[in-house]
Amino acid sequence: MFQAGIFKGKTALVTGGGSGIGYEIARQLLQYGAELYISSRKPERLEVAAEKLREYGPCHTFPLDIREVEQVEALAAHIKAESGELHLLVNNAGGQFPSPAEDISPKGWQAVINTNLNGTWYMAQTMAKHFFLPQQSGCIINIIVDHYRGMPGMAHTAAARAGVDNLTKSLAVEWANRKVRINSVAPGIIQSSGLEHYPPELVAQVAKTIPMKRLGTTAEVAEAVLFMALSEYITGETLYIDGGSRLWGDVWEIA
Secondary structure (H helix, E strand, O other), rough: OOOOEEEOOOOOEEEOOOOOOOOOOOOHHHHOOOOEEEEOOHHHHHHEEEEEEEEOEEEEEEEEOOOOHHHHHHHHHHHHOOOOOOEEEOOOOOOOOOOHHOHHHHHHHHHHHHHHHHHHHHHHHHHHHHHHHOOOOEEEEEOOOOOEOOOOOOOHHHHOOOOHHHHHHHHHHHHHHOOEEEEEEEEOOEEOOHHHHHHHHHHHHHHOOOOOOOOOEEEHHHHHHHHHHHHHOOOOOEEEOOOOOOOOOOOOOOO
């Protein structure tokens, strides 16, 4: 889809790069010539993924909990020592679980907000201060979710991801004159390892609710991320990869 070697000479970081959408984003970046860093909270999964990814190009790993600022700072220092520069950050790490709003515990709420909103902010601010702002160049892509009409049944992640969506707009304006672009990609229901955490009967009926009558693929999301990374006059935007589901259809009935 893209010109061979188009990311040659570029260094990229993909959080949550050990599985699912993050793994495919990492694979495609390597395929098109990038030097890559991937991070995850699970070192074992990270190393298994990196071994496969190295078939496509140079892939480095760094175990990381994006909720811990000290760990994020350590990653920035590691990249600076090993590669000197960073050109692209893909904030893909995150997590959520389905639950009626009244059943979300304070601990569950805080875990989702801390990961999806705070963790994304820590990564964006830290990498901008260490790399993008001093370089006067760089790109951040935030992977969020299809929250266009709200997310009944997952109010915690809808709130967090909507926060990231707005953060994307704010940072895009603040850092535009320093040639740092920030955009978001909002996948709908994607056929990936992330669906393992949801009831099989729910996943089976989801495709019927999507106007295009199928789930999305990790490759389609990755292609959108690469497009946004390469588009030098787009900033502050959110690109939905959802088969039209933000406009019509409901994943489940409201009680």
